Amino acid sequence: MSHDSAHAIPIETSTGLDSRKLAIWTFIGSECLFFASLISVYMVYKGKSLVGPFPHQPWTSPTGQEFEPILQIPLVTTGTALLLFSSFFVVMALAGAQRGDRRALLGWLGATIFCGMFFVGMQVYEFYHFVHEGLGYTTNLFGSTFYTLTGFHGTHVTIGLIWLLTIWILALRGKLPPEKSLNLEIAALYWHFVDVVWIVIFPVVYLMR
């Protein structure tokens, strides 16, 4: 059976719900536990670093050089705002896909991808800046927990970007008709999930001193 014809045949399920959508929600549920573990570890070791760089306090290096707190709130706030707006853009893309408006679908999904790319770029710059400032993965507890938590989130965002980019290319080639909009809805659910995880990470890591 071809992929196209598989979509055309209704399949009854005991719940009356699409199995693919139930599967992505189950996956998202398991991911909640994964990120809860990482956030728990970050919070447990918060403020326990013995040597700098520190996230919110100025610090002095062994050579006597003084440094400012390492976190860059304005840059990350911009990335956060764009990630939040990308959630809005992807629901607009989904609405466009559901009504068969290919132009709206491509435009809004393109905007979502742009915001996601900015966010990942912001995170790459931030990591580069931190390493340049002397914060390696094993420098202190802050470095280990920060890179693990935000690195795993960034990886999820990157996977979501690849997923959305694939759908954007399919839509560009006219292979995402309204009856297949669930393909985008499932990807959008994953994208919203990485957004809600960041909604928790942003205040915990960047704003709580």
Next chain:
Amino acid sequence: MNDQAATAHQKPHPGTAGYIKIALTLFVLTALEVGAYEVARRGAPPGLAAVVAPLIIQILLVLSAAKFALVAMFYMHLKQDSKIFSSVFVFPIIIAAIILFALIALFWYLGIQHP
């Protein structure tokens, strides 16, 4: 199952105007988060800082929870979709919250026992 069958359990989605209102609300809540952080950090203006600084963690938790709920309910369509999806999402979140508080309590206790 085709997509029409998949949406059989859905109520109508918020629509463009609703999505825009939610996006603006999320933006305002984020601005409030960063604003509260800056007021607490700078200690200025003094009157506002005296109120915000002692409650900064609670303020950030409430704002973050509100943003989380808005995205989950309206953008992820949990408010309109089948309750089964909500259950599959909310149950792990409850377990996650228990893990979070249990670990924090455990390490707090260990910190007291072995300072």
